[in-house]
Amino acid sequence: MSKRRTPEQWQALVDQQRDSGLSAMQFCKQQSIGYASFCNWRKRLSDAQAGESAAAAEASFVDLSSLMGASSSSGSGWNIVLSLGNGVELRLSQNG
Incomplete structure (x- = not known):
C-alpha cells in the first residue's frame, strides 16, 4: 500500500x-x-x-489626485510614465 x-x-x-x-x-x-x-x-x-x-506582483492603485490640484500657472504640469513590463510604457503628460 x-x-x-x-x-x-x-x-x-x-x-x-x-x-x-x-x-x-x-x-x-x-x-x-x-x-x-x-x-x-x-x-x-x-x-x-x-x-x-x-x-x-499584481498592480496596485496609486492616488494621483494631488497632481490634479497642482497650479497650472506654475507651468510645471505633470508627466507620468507607467511601465507595464516587456518594454511597454504608458505616458501621460499635461502642458501647463
Whole structure:
C-alpha cells in the first residue's frame, strides 16, 4: 500500500531531490517513491508557487489626485510614465 503524503512532505522531497544532484528518476528509485507521482507533485507545487508570485506582483492603485490640484500657472504640469513590463510604457503628460 502506498504512503499518503501531505503537500508539505512532497515539497520537502522536491527540495531534497533538487539539492541531491540526482535526477528525479534516480532520487525516486533511491527513496522508493513513484516517479510519476513525484513528477505530478513537483509540477503541482511549482504551479502553486508561480500563482503566488503572480498574485504578489499584481498592480496596485496609486492616488494621483494631488497632481490634479497642482497650479497650472506654475507651468510645471505633470508627466507620468507607467511601465507595464516587456518594454511597454504608458505616458501621460499635461502642458501647463
